[in-house]
Amino acid sequence: MKIYLDGKLVDAAEAKISVFDHGLLYGDGIFEGIRLYEGNIFRLEEHLERLEYSAKALMLKIPMTRAEMSGAVCETCRANGLKDGYIRLVVTRGVGDLGLSPWLCPKPSVIIIADKIALYPKEYYEKGLEIVTVATRRMSPAAVSPSIKSLNYLNNILAKIEARQAGALEAIMLNDQGFVAECTGDNVFIVHKGKLYTPAAQQGGLKGITRDSVFDIAREIGVPIEEHDLTRYDVWNADECFLTGTGAEVIPVVKLDGREIGTARPGPIFAKVLEAFRRRVRVEGTRI
């Protein structure tokens, strides 16, 4: 496997960064997870834009232009003969002294990995996930904006550990007000009386690219959609629930906190969204 590292394609075994990189020492860096379908990179421009927004928030200067980055992502896919897979794009703060100061790190590093990913076992896409709400709250935007896709995922990892302790593969995280923010690596949608709802990004979720595409899909299939505050009660009493994420794609949820959602089977609107999603990913995107 070839990894893109600071302008060069190197063997995976040679793709190494310094122990003094602040990405490792402090989680100081940003990333994107991107999907490749049949040689098309899904919403690459949107991913690169979000990367730039994360970089701006951290005052991290990405050492390449948008076009160069786009070219490097495509090149890495081609070098690995990848047609379907998952791309991990990472920009670290780079090497610096011990001590937090980002301005002592002169050169950010760019890493691109093009590989495969399977987030959940296949069976759950048919029968649906049974998930739980965890006690770990999603970080307040007043502390660290959840819109920043940073290398510091401890908030989500703590929630993931809690989910596993409870025997679940994924968890709903609430914000500090008690409203649904998102899952540890996915956005949350419910269906109630024929309408789709998802929390506004201001409620503490990442502005998901897959989430965005569900807004376009809803328009396409003629299902009304709205950003709305959601509580656990709303999810328990929804007709359907599903999660979206680049890794997870679109996956149904049939139980939350032991409460069956709707018929406890993946619902008809989920099925329509999934079908439209599958169709779009094959045709939309940047050709590698």
Ligand code: PMP
């Ligand atoms: N929330 C979190 C915390 C995430 O890490 C992700 C990405 N895996 C998502 C939501 C979904 O975002 P996207 O659709 O852009 O992958």
